[in-house]
Amino acid sequence: MNDAAGSVLQEAPEQPLLFMLNGEQQRVWVSARNTLTEVLRERLGLTGTKHGCELGECGACTVLLDGNPVLSCLLLAVECEGRSVETVEGMMQGAKLHPLQSAFAELGGTQCGYCTSGVLLTAKALLERQPAATRGQIREALSGNLCRCTGYQQIFESVEEVIRHMQGKPAEPGSAS
Amino acid sequence: MSKRDKFRVVGKPRARIDGLSKTTGQTRFADDITLPRMLHCKLLRSHVPHAEILDLDVSRAEAMAGVHLILTGEDFPVTYGILPVSQDERALCKNKVRFVGDPVAAVIAVDEDTAERAARSIDVRYRPLTTVSDPVKALSQDAARLHDYGEEGNIHRRLAYSFGDVDESLADSAHVFEDVFFYQGNTHLALEQHAAVAAADPEGRVTLWSSTQCPHYVHRALSKALELPTTQIRVIACPNGGGFGGKTDVFNHEIVVTKAALRCGRPVKICLTREEVFYCHRGRHPVLMKIRTGVSADGKLTGMHLQTLLDGGAYGSYGVASTFYTGALQPVTYHLPRYRFDACRVFTNKPPCGPKRGHGTPQPRFGQEIQLDKIAEKLNKDPAELRLDIVEQPDTLTANYLKIGTIGLAECIKRVVARSKWQDKHRKLPFGRGVGIACGAYLSGAGHAIYWNKMPHSGVQLKLDRSGSVTVFCGSTDIGQGSNDVLAVIVAEVLGICPDNVRTVTGDTALTPVDLGSYSSRVTLMTGNAAIQAAERARDLLAKAVAEQLEVPGETLLFADGCVFDPADPDSGVSFEQAVVAAESRFGTLGTVGSYAPPRPEARFKGGGVGPSPAYSYSAAVVDVEVDPETGMIIVNRVYIAHDIGRALNPVSVEGQVVGGVYMGLGEALMEEQVFRRMPPKLSDALVHRCPSMLDYKSLSSLDMPEVIVELVENPDPNGPFGAKEVGQGPLLPIMPAVANAVYDAVGVRIDEVPITPEKILKGLDQKARGGEGRVGPADFPDIQWPEPYFVPPPWEGGDGQSTNDPEQKRAATMHKMDRTTAS
Ligand code: FES
Ligand code: FES
Secondary structure, three states, X not given: OOHHHHOHHHXXXXXXXXXXXXXXXXXXXXXXXXXXXXXXXXXXXXXXXXOOOOOOOOOOOEEEEOOEEEEOOOOEHHHHOOOEEEOHHHOOEOOEXXXXXXXXXXXXXXXXXXXXXXXXXXXXXXXXXXXXXXXXXXXXXXXXXXXXXXXXXXXXXXXHHHHHHHOOOOOOOOOOO | OOOOOOOOOOXXXXXXXXXXXXXXXXXXOHHHOOOOOOEXXXXXEOOOOOEEEEEEEOHHHHOOOOEEEEEEHHHOOOOEOOOOOOOOEOOOOOXXXXXXXXXXXXXXXXXXXXXXXXXXXXXXXXXXXXXXXXXXXXOOOHHHOOOOOOOOOOEEEEEEEEEOOHHHHHHOOOEEEEEEEEEOOOOOOOOOOOXXXXXXXXXXXXXXXXXXXXXXXXXXXXXXXXXXXXXXXXXXXXXXXXXXXXXXXXXXXXXXXXXXXXXXXXXXXXXXXXXXXXXXXXXXXXXXXXXXXXXOOOOOEEEEEEEEEEEOOOOOOOHHHHHHHHHXXXXXXXXXXXXXXXXXXXXXXXXOOOOOOOOOOHHHHXXXXXXXXXXXXXXXXXXHHXXXXXXXXXXXXXXXXXXXXXXXXXXXXXXXXXXXXXXXXXXXXXXXXXXXXXXXXXXXXXXXXXXXXXXXXEEEEEEEOOOOOEEEEEOOOOOOOOHHHHHHHHHHHHHOOOHHHXXXXXXXXXXXXXXXXXXXXXXXXXXXXXXXXXXXXXXXXXXXXXXXHHOOOHHHOEEEOOEEEEXXXXXXXXXXXXHHHHHHHHHOOEEEEEEXXXXXXXXXXXXXXXXXXXXXXXXXXXXXXXXXXOOOOEEEEEEEEEEEOOOOOOHHHHHHHHHHHHHHHHHHHHOOOOOEEEOOOXXXXXXXXXXXXXXXXXXXXOOOOOEEEEEEEOOOOOOOHHHOOOOOOHHHOOHHHHHHHHHHHHHOOEEOEEOOOHHHHHHHHHHHHOOOOOEEOOOOOOOXXXXXXXXXXXXXXXXXXXXXXXXXXXXXXXXXXXXHHHXX
């Protein structure tokens, strides 16, 4: 007998997982060792959630679990049973963009876009908690989301633009909208 | 309303055309691709740094259920390499491994887990060879050569050039400054891990989707390495999740999955782990350098002699080009009457180095800009003024025959000096706070392709049809820098339409005309010019058809706001869509092409092909820091940076590139380093990466990033599309030396190497407290046997760009003579 004992055919049995995904009930078969990243990307085809390390170091895989940012690469899918998960695909309301999505595009908050889903969801959770977040609070909230392209400045500016907008203030002069 | 010089799209801050697809998660990166019946690939990588492969037994792996194919070095008899002069890589190692991480086998299986388990059960027996880790020792380590090509020892390549007699200039100078600097290597750390998917079709053709910056070069390399005609291969570059140079090379895994897809008849995918990405590397070369500079009593440079030693890692990669780049661009910032440059690259048992943002130029720039700070201090001059006095003039040919067109460097210096209130701060802030200034210059595209040819560097095709829609086809690759948007902006501007009405199809060797790739900051200038040409040809066709219809002369027609009209009678115009209909009726199916090749360089000497560019960008930065003398901790308060962009096509993207460059530069200045350590001899004695994870490889987080004040200097360059020059790389260059100079201003210690860490600052302070000079950096530069330099008299000494002593020819002649003597 060789290592074939551990082969794909003898994988741990799969189990059904029932959870809320982007506001809809989702049922999917998963193995106990599948991470949420894997299930979202590979089972459900929601590739908007990214990964840059799969070790909890970069933040690219951030999704919201019951409204809080979590690293989906460190979360076992089975832990989501009965809970609510939001991914970047769920940010739009119908055909309407979330204000963060348009602000990031307008103001350069996204370049390559690879960190963007995670950053957007982290920012969304922040604004729900602290609708008048200061730059310091934005920095703090995003400190687990690595971005190698932007140098963060236009990310901060994009979030601040949404905050201003939510407070009914006019756009900052010189900003791009 | 005035004419065509009034831009409607160019220069307007806008969302990129692909911005929303990124913020909605719809951009499809390579790892987002899933194909029916897709198999998965894992590579087995060497855990020893330098060894002969004695035996490779795949039988246990082969027997595992779910395993479809195992490939080894035997399956890849042909070597490849990105540069024609270093064809030293194999998709999988055959006889020898050269660094920890060198791939030796590939397993293709039903899923990643199975492939991984199978890969781990492959038995490899190695015979260890001496590990080469120190670049200075590598110079003479004949016994442990990594490759059987190159020069003696582990020297990959040596270069020597003398543009005038520098020793003479230095002997006649009022001052001569001699300094040694060290620039530690670091890596790109693009957020996206490299991924690739290959699929064969029943006709035996194969398609590779990959996170590559250079689909054209991958196309060529696949053809060579797999011995397949290029017509059988299609390479599609997916949008890159960041590149920074890290995806410009051809990678083992790309070749492996392509072969595997052909062999299995099923799609095959690979996505590297983060650790593997560290092994792919091709990042910043560690460079030891010595700079001797002659300075006149009033602070003018009289000549410079630069020597560099590059630790190349295990393979050639872009290394020969990197080696040239450590010397090529010194003369394009400040006027340098004479210049000598010697460079040497060695092989060591580490992941191969290559191009990272700034490619070979940040290292000597770091040295030169710190040395200028020392010169200013010695001469009791303000370092900003010293620089202003020596800035090179526009429309000049430099000592090494680079043609400078526009140069906005003086303006950049003035702007950052003004914005930062430099005069009030430099040498005036309390102990522990300081400011530093530095400058830089970069190419807007290399003057030559990496392989010799007479064809365009960039091609664009435009398709227009009666729907009024316009599609741009171009081989360029969007790596996050916004190159798709550049195409859209330019075509929209010329045709007077909205950029959102322009679709782009890019980076596909089957569908798009060749563009060489997203490297050397070439894309805006080269694809931009090609796009202008194609769009103007389309505009001419439309104008002719509309003119006939309106019975006015074609040249008078204006294309703006989605309409084509005679400005004398705007109401009589037609919509853009109607104009296309008129042209399609008149001329048949519409399509135009545009191409771009850079102007012929002035250099005629061998090796003069590295350095020429259609336009150079310039930057200046002032960095404001706080240094805690107790802990050595450095806090960067603010960065002021001015960049000579020529023209900003989309200011949002331009500013993003500038700040992104500053960010990466601060990382290199303060913390990023790709370093290695020896395992204890009891374990393996192997030379291993010290920090192949994102946690251990330190980079700036959102908490560390200071505010960046950006000034754009817009002085349109005649060679740039609408005057635009590069911005992707240049703004990084001044940051590292500006930080070093600011640290000196703050606490009076010179850190002549990066990264500048708290430990080094404390060491310098401690040294100073004991009466030392307070300098941390390398002590000396090794004795290297340089070849006889190519001697090229500068233009002002009667030179014509040719070498007067071509040592290569002389050597060939001697060899020939020797051959004849031996034969007789
Ligand atoms: S993928 Fe990097 S933190 Fe999850
Ligand atoms: S936009 Fe590229 S990593 Fe953030």
